[in-house]
Amino acid sequence: MSTLSSTKDRRGSAGLLFATPFLVLFVVLFLAPLAYAAYLSLFQTKLVGGTKFVGLDNYARAVADPLLLQGVLRVATFFVVQVPVMLLLALLFALALDSGLMRLARVVRLGIFVPYAVPSVVATLMWGYLYGPDYGPFAQLSRAVDLPVPRFLSEGWMLGSLANVVTWEFVGYNMIILYAALRTIPGDLYEAAAMDGAGAWRIAWSIKLPALRPALLLTLMFSVIGSFQLFNEPKLLQAIAPDVIDSAYTANLYAYSLTFIGQQPNYAAAVSFLLGLVIVIVSYVVLLTANRRRTP
Amino acid sequence: MPGSPQFTRRSFLAATGVAALGTALGGCGSSGTAPAAAVAPVSQADIDKAMATPTELTFWTWVPDIDQEVALFQRKYPAIKVTVVNAGRGTPAYTKLRTALQAGTGAPDVSQIEFQYIPTFTITDSLLDLRPYGAEALRDKFIDWTWGQVSGQGGEVWAIPQDTGPLGLLYRQDIFDRHGLKPPATWDEFADAARKLHAADPQVFLTNLAGNQAAAWHGLMWQTGAKPYTVSGASDISIKVNDEASKKLAKFWGGLAQEGVIGTEADFTDGWYAALNNGKYATWITAAWGPVFLAGAAKSTAGLWRAAPLPQWNAAKPASGNWGGSTTAVVKTTRNPIAAAIFAQFLNSDPESAKLFATKQFFFPATKALVADPGFVGDTPAFFGGQQVNKVFADVGSTVDPTFGWPPFLDQVVTDWTETVGKSLTAKTDAVAALDQWQSRITTFAQGQGFTVR
Incomplete structure (x- = not known):
């Protein structure tokens, strides 16, 4: 008995030892700033009058803030439209690559993945140039063939243009996750299916898709977080479309503007926490829906 | 803020006797x-x-x-x-x-x-x-x-x-010659020239007033004689970005934008740089640092540009602003x-x-x-055809009103301008109404920051 327990102890302390670097970084770089932000969100600092404790006033204000609501609704729309398109594309590419029927599969795989290796700032600057209404290649092409110039950066198109940039950036990333999951499916399942007379489509539908469910759920969770925290792309396109992307275009951009333009870091902290809460709720709803569908 | 500043300041003002001077020169300054x-x-x-x-x-x-x-x-x-x-x-x-x-x-x-x-x-x-x-x-x-x-x-x-950066006007001599224009002395002449030029050549606009450039707008407000921000004491501020002078300005530029005879694209962007090079805009309303900047940014147009003072609201009383x-x-x-x-x-x-x-x-x-x-x-840069450009701006400098002041929360004011007035220029909507929105946004912000807005 004693030998066993001491081995357990030793194992436990070794585990703790291995986890320590992570835990230290986790506490210093994640929990501590989070706690500090929570602390800040309970105060109010004014240019005239200084700092005072206001309890949950900032949260009360944020809940009723039309600019925050508008930002959250906009990223929610973005999520509902962009994420299905992106994941469907990622799924199609992953299935095509996995089917083994594609020529130059390695080149294609790399080609789809490369945009993810491009920093999102660079990607957005590049797309900002492509979208340009005067000198962008699309505009020049349209003019050359006497078609109306597409207004990628106009109010009506902007969300779609942003969705396109994000899709371009992240299809490859999601594809790799799905593709890796596909590679773990044992080959004998396919053989058995083939023996039973299943074709490629039937195999994809009845074996691959069900096996992909956990991986799909993972990519979906990442997408929830990514969509609701949309920041880099709108922030950068703001420079070339200042009349469309205002300082509260997305919820994250709003928090940023509150801090660095409005000098209201306290209120921004409250806004950030509420945004975090929204993300938790949406993630939970997504999980719940997915799990309910799993149980017949 | 330190406590009881009122007494301290008053006694200090009395002691040094600079009260009158201080109000005259810095009626605009901060509440420090x-x-x-x-x-x-x-x-x-x-x-x-x-x-x-x-x-x-x-x-x-x-x-x-x-x-x-x-x-x-x-x-x-x-x-x-x-x-x-x-x-x-x-x-x-x-x-x-x-x-x-x-x-x-x-x-x-x-x-x-x-x-x-x-x-x-x-x-x-x-x-x-x-x-x-x-x-x-x-x-x-x-x-x-x-x-x-x-x-x-x-x-x-x-x-x-x-x-x-006192404000002046840089213009394309070649485009002006082609259309029989001369540097407008008044804003009325400027508006006429804008209409005439665009009618004659729909590809060309007399100028671009960028919908993201609150600094240029403030320079023009300055010229018009607006006194938008006055801080007094430690916590009182008067905000008047929609006073008569500013309304005159908004009506003028909003009108030209709605007519479509000027550009309103964001400045310092790729498109804007290209436009300066290819003659889309015949003038650039800019500051005294503009000539050197332009010589670097629009190399292909060397020798074609000239400088002139800003057009005036009242030709008998020349004024300018700073950017x-x-x-x-x-x-x-x-x-x-x-x-x-x-x-x-x-x-x-x-x-x-x-x-x-x-x-x-x-x-x-x-x-x-x-x-x-x-x-x-006396410098005569070839980019401006040998014109004494610095002389033009040096003369402008003496017409800049020394009492214009800035708000103690400029970033917010600038952002709010872009989202109201700037946006109205680009969207060709009512710029005067946008001015009221701007006023109300800044007022709300100032109150939220603890100021007494008068």
């Missing part, structure tokens, strides 16, 4: 109040001692090659070592400075600050009043309006002017106030150093001596 102790001049003996004591100063600036000017200072004061740090230009630099000030550590001794941002830092009591270090003796060296910009409402001297330019300010947390203050003063008032800014960095000067210097105003 100078403690009585700061006004007592530092003796020359103390200054001499400090300047001979080995000291290190940190100087945040975005000015390229400023080492040359700093070297002049160090030649005169070998005991003082100045470390130049490029902390970014404009807003990013201010964000860093604010962060350092809030953290209570890491702030520089001396910092580059644009004129319009001085009140943003005096409201938080972050700048050192330079009067005790002899700054007032420099007043006459500097162009009147620049001194007005660096003066606080209590007569404080918050910074020393370095470069300026850009900056100052050197001493950060209040410095542990070496004397050395820092002397450095800020030397850098911009020493004749050799000031001249170097004009000849090496191509800054448009802030000193009276340089804008009268034949070597400076």
